[in-house]
Amino acid sequence: MTETMACRGPDAAGTWFDTHAALGHRRLAIIDLPGGSQPMATESDAGKAAMVYSGETYNFSELRDELRRRGHRFNTDSDTEVVLTGYLEWGEAVAEKLNGMFAFAIWDTERQKLVMIRDRMGIKPLYYYPTADGVLFGSEPKAILENPLAERAVTLDGLREMFSFVKTPGHAVWEGMREVEPGTVVTVTTSGVKETRYWTLETKPHPDDQDSSVAHVRELLDDITERQLVADVPRCLLLSGGLDSSVLTGLAADQLAQHGETVRSFAVDFAGQSDNFIPDDLRGTPDGPFVHDVADLARTDHQDIVLSSAELADPEVRATVIRARDLPMGLGDMDSSLYLLFREIRKHSTVALSGESADEVFGGYKWFFNDEARKGETFPWMAQFSSMESGMASIFNSRLFEQLDLGGYVRNSYSDAVAQIERLDGESEHEYQMRKICYLHLTRFVRVLLDRKDRASMATGLEVRVPFCDHRLVEYVYNTPWSMKTFDGREKSLLRAAAADVLPKSVADRVKSPYPSTQDPAYAVQLQENARRYVADPSHQLFELIDHDWLAGAVTEQSDKVSQGSRFGLERALDLGLWFDMYKPTIKLG
Template sequence: MCGIAGWIDLSNNLSNEKGILKEMTDRIALRGPDAEGFWLSDHAALGHRRLIVIDPEGGAQPMLYKQGDDYIALAYNGELYNYLELRNELIEKGHQFKTNSDTEVMLHAYLEWNEDFVKHLNGIYAFGIWDERSERLMLGRDHLGVKPLFFAKRGDKLIFGSEIKSLLAHPEVEAKLDKEGLSEVFGLGPMRTPGNAIFKDIQEVRAGHYVTFSKQGMNHNQYWELESKEHTDDVETTVQTIRELLEDTVNRQLIADKPLVSMLSGGLDSSGLTAIAGKEFKEEGKTLPTYSIDFVNSEEDFETDFLRRDLDEPWVKRVSEHVGTDHKSVVFPADKLVENLLVPMRARDLPGVGEIETSLYLLFKEMKQDATVALSGESADEVFSGYPWFHQEEFLNADIFPWLINIGNMSRILKDDIQEKLDLKAYQHQRFEEALEELPVLEGESEREAKQRQMSYMFITRFLPFMLDRKDRASMMTGFEVRVPFCDYRLVEYLWNIPFEMKNIDDIEKGILRRAFEGYLPDDVRNRRKSAYPSTKDDAYLAGLNKWMLEVLDNPQSPILSIANEDVLREIANGEHPVINGSKARGLLDYLLQINAWLDEYNIELQL
């Protein structure tokens, strides 16, 4: 994995602009701690930070190909999981390769198929290709948006980078927040609108899209989308197809020239992937290392709730012993979580969900000591329709994103004039309606089936991007690559049209996946009900947040005071608010402390 940054200027010579380009790549150095590279020409400046995973000697970037007097230059972040097949196909078409890297395969695929080359890729990637032959920049992103890519147009310039912080290093990109951006932050939370980068006049390349920029203008192109059609396979065929796709996907994603490990929570998703990977390791005479996360006093403090039914650790041990992994459980105290709360915000350049992101970052930091690459079960719930909301009428019939139904507390803390300017309910409804307009419907479905398809679309296109952002930034902040087999676009395409009742066969969420893992996992593990990512229950965590928020409120320079109602925040921080208390207070304080630091550290100018 890596980080890319640069810009195109159609009117000015960039040959001497290495200083700015290096500042842009330095901002994302943690994404690629192993090497740096630069290429500058008359109209292009491309920079790269490298995390070496495949072909240490041959994968240096930006990578160039010269045709006549013109260069085609590639800066790329990601992995191609089908690069060996593509390489052989391209060799048959007459292409010659100097390295064993997937980067060179991507470059030659572009040379062979031009813009259509993205339709030949299977992987996680974000890239920038400058083609001097046509003086055109092409920016592209993988099918599900696992790897990030942002851009900002400034006249004849297009500035781009893996993270927003790299764009902000360019002198023509400023940190500004307007009404729409603030509505995203307070109305949608971390689950922002695809393509919306929150900062004014900065955009995101959407998943499954590419952007071209030349003297002819800028064009946005969608090369992949979900297509609704009747699912004709019977249950047995469906189970076998899912199993084969997962086996193929995991095997592809085990390719690495650096140590690889697997995340293991004891839940269905990570356990199944660990079992497949563990089998491959065993056949090669190796033992798969696995990692899980836990918290100090978790057993004593644990309480069941809507999303967490039982403790993970006993199940982690069960799976590790069954598969035969070398397991390590990493345990964190509450004060460590408070101390590192702002790190994920700095990684994402945006406020996030707090403790859950913090613990993930700390886990990756520990894993990085032993490895460079990990497998993760992320996204299975989104693509297999595994959340409880899929069968609850309140959520199925809502005219709002299901995860926002109980977000009313956010508007309570805003000043009256800010509430009036933003009208968060209207903004939430607008964004929901826009998502509905994209939905590929299937004629002939029952009303309930149509609602479940709609719910699935919302989770895949609106909720999953947040989960992938969280994982990418938390891992890359530590120079660590996380692969997500459940995001293989072939699997997602297939699952999209499986009826919800078949996905939930045996009257249990993700029942079809449980059947696919038969033989890989013990029955008690396969039938364990969903339990969400673990969270600390230690009262010391909330106490730390309360103390911190009171310090913020006592500082008249705190930027949050220009937006939020100080009296309400004091009530919450003192544990005196009649509604926002306990776990509700934790989640809100997590978020607001990040917003305050974000506005301050990024020196954001509010334009309301």
Template sequence: MCGITGWVDFSRDLTTESATLDAMVRTLVHRGPDDGGTWFDTHAALGHRRLAVVDPERGVQPMATPERGPRGELPRAVISYGGEIYNHRELRGELALHGHRFATSSDTEVALRAYLQWGTDFVHRLNGMYSLALWDTAREELLLVRDRLGVKPLYYHPLPLGVLFGSEPKALLANPLVRAGASAEELCDALLFLRTPGRVPFTGMRELVPGHLLRVGRGGLREERYWALEARPHTDDLPTTVATVRELLDDIVPRQMIADVPLVALLSGGLDSSTVTALAQRVRAAEGERIATFAVDFTGHAEHFRGDLIRPTPDGPYARAVAEHVGSAHRTITLDRAALLDPAVRGSVLAAWDLPFNFADLDVSLHQLFAAVREHAPVALSGEGADEVFGGYLWFSDPAARAAGTFPWLALGAHRGLDPGALFRPWFVEGIDLAAYRADLYHSALAEVPRLDGESPEDRRTRELSHLTLTRWLPILLDKKDRMGMASGLEGRVPFCDHRLVEYLFNVPWAMKTCTGQEKGLLREAAADLLPQSVLRRTKAAYPSIQDPAYDRGLLAGLRASTAGDDAPLAGYVDPAAVRRLSDRTTDGTLSEFERILLESTVRLGDWLRTYRVDVDLGPHRRPPQGLQGAS
């Protein structure tokens, strides 16, 4: 895994901009602690930071072809690439038959030569997670490509005659041509727990949509879709469907274990991570080895744990049971609750995100967990994505969420007290028109869902929920995993996001996905011979959350700091009465899951506005009423 960045500008000579490109590259050192490099043409500059996973000695980037371009002194093409192509060995053999010769065993060189052979059609042949930038000197064209599911991030900022791009927003913000600004729409995105494809909460900045490529030439920018989910009849019976899922997983997990460095697995004791771990251990056992597995816990977690609908059982006993059953070398990383409120740690989390999105305390604990895992290995398998493709979330089965005329996770949260605008003054919520914005996003998202003739209303709604979850919810989780892992140089691999598995399961009827009468029944059947019965029967439990009044009180202190004084970033925006009500709740115990999310997201927004010095422009009719500026 690596970090990429660069600049194309047909109005200036970029060979004189090495200092600026170096500054952009330095922002991504955490993504690539092993090496770095830059490459310049007159109107193109590519930068790279490398985490050496495949062919550490020779896979140096930016990588250029030995073939020369039309000007003679320049290579035919140059690539800056981050990610993993899991079928690079097969592609290497195919390209060799076409006469290509290789100087390295890296997948980077495979991607570069695949472009020379097939042009932009090469993207259809790649199986993996990646973001890449390729400069074609003959065409004077930059090609940006992002993988189908968006496992790896890629941002860009259009210029009048070119573009800036990078793996994270911070790389673009290091260029003086980009300023940190936000409009009402950007703030809506930050508050709504949504990721609208292509939207970024920095004015003028874009995210390359998953499954898309961007061409940048003298004629301007053109974004093109090369992959999308399609609706097809599912003709396999249940035994064939179970067998197909298992065959896919038996192929996917070994592919994603290819690495020339140590690789481990994250194991929560849930169905998803346990299935990946069991399959990974089979690979290691055939090699005479054991997979190392890691779980997370908190000091005092047993004393504070209270089962609920989202987390009915603690993870620890199940993770240990799976480790013993499959024979992995298991460790539990125990995190200090007090450290999760450390301003330095929380600042590191915000710096990793660059954006005002958050998952309450889960971001902070993941950041610390991944830092601890990175001390043992630079690559980790995880079970991310299984709930999205197998329909494991409560909103797939909850009648109210299924019937809601909005994003189902927002409906489910609203039923349990989650209101994104609850801590803000009415003038602000009404001024940015949060409700109308959410409705517009929902109807736009529904319009993208492919239809299948003759589908029952129930299956039609399940398809809608699946598409919404894969395109508006999964990207947030993948971003979280990427940011929190790469902050420590840890590459996360997600077998359930293999596009072949996603395409197949998107068309499997709901009755098959719940064939055992339990959520993700299809996966339970496919993994039946791999796991102990206790895990096969276990009800889904979300990633563990802190349950501690002291943590909640610390968050409230952070919110007050964001609202106190005329220069406070949220002064005049937050409703003091609403904050007092939350404060009163902590005297009786901990806040609920959704109260904490609401509080944490508001604190994060204030920290983001202050840290990135975001220039907020709500328009001429969206100003705080007279006398509210500075009020808290």
């Protein structure tokens, strides 16, 4: 089980055993390289416990000082020891004191209790699988599935979760497995398994005016960036040329310049993309020119990672991505390019800061402004992906698709999600509707993207930090009225105003453009070639889900006229085929 996590922790490995518990850990060394080895065990007057921990606690220095004042002594400079000692002092309430991204498990020897805790936004993954006499747990499902007590099975409900893009809290797709929910403590004792929430996204009045709100957002961003630049290893910025990553790059450059340091930045690009770019409904401009404007202004040490269609379509790269995710999630070349970008960055840096989640926090996606999406009858992003969803009907085995009833699953999931949203007293109907949309993005949509980012990066041994997920910023902006979030008539007004001084005008004026996707027709041709081996084997397990006739037709489409729907379907089929090859799951349709 521990060895399956080698990609997440290439620097060291360790195991720890007690009468009723066994802990395993793979380490990616970031803070206190010689002193932070795990599993970490400690014993004091306050108790005896051992811990395995993934992530970073950005306020560990302040917490260590507080614990020292309470009489605790430390043997290392690591945040790991601070968290473990904090547990001995405060018990499970230590979670409320942590600012960071983390997932950890503590075996409390004196109380014979396992305690699993996950960060508020779900940046770091954590799963568990109840057994007859306890639980198996791990950062990723693959660690659990390696144990013979865990069955590799997926039911209809698991398939619905896999194909619906809704991210139901706690759902792990694999039968019998649970995901520790963000902001949650899970305890395991002889009495069983218990879940307790220590953080939720609460509705509160917003007392500040526009200028004060902008100023406070900037104050938070400065503090967050400073905290998240702390590392004992090389770090860098992921730079897309969009508002979010450009703000972080500008802030980081200003802060590091005070210490005589230069920011290192990286961007992804595709061979020929800038020269041959064709605008579409999602992406109106290529990233390259904006990336270079930011790099020039911030004076970063910048590098473009240029990828070819052959690399993006490489079956080995696709297999690595699926292995990283444990599931065929179906984002095609956007998954492959993210992994390849991280793999190249890891040759130069161990920590990267990303602009991920700013769109969810500040309201940046186009569908925030789409009348259809604002009606509130389903998840707002479904307005963008509805054509993709309808195309799935032809891709899947018709009997299976009818059984899945993805529309019904999404409707039920939406009803469950909106039932949790609190309305502010006196809030107008429009403000309440926009609060709902923001809430859904911060509790559902963002978790899909955070999981994707974590798995792809950790598969290369790269730690990606997400400053916009700092819970203080999330809470503050969530409760800022929508009219203030868009006070200049555009998306992300608060963010743009708060960091205007570090942005080139071109980026400040740029319309939102999502993560890039290759437009090279050669990519679709390679997909067709890769899919032919499955078409030639009608008995393959893939065809429990995918319609064989559809795939046979897709691989014979005229290569220079492969439709977006066919490309999406080919990517889905290839992902599923490799997943069946690697995981050999049992599909339970009954």
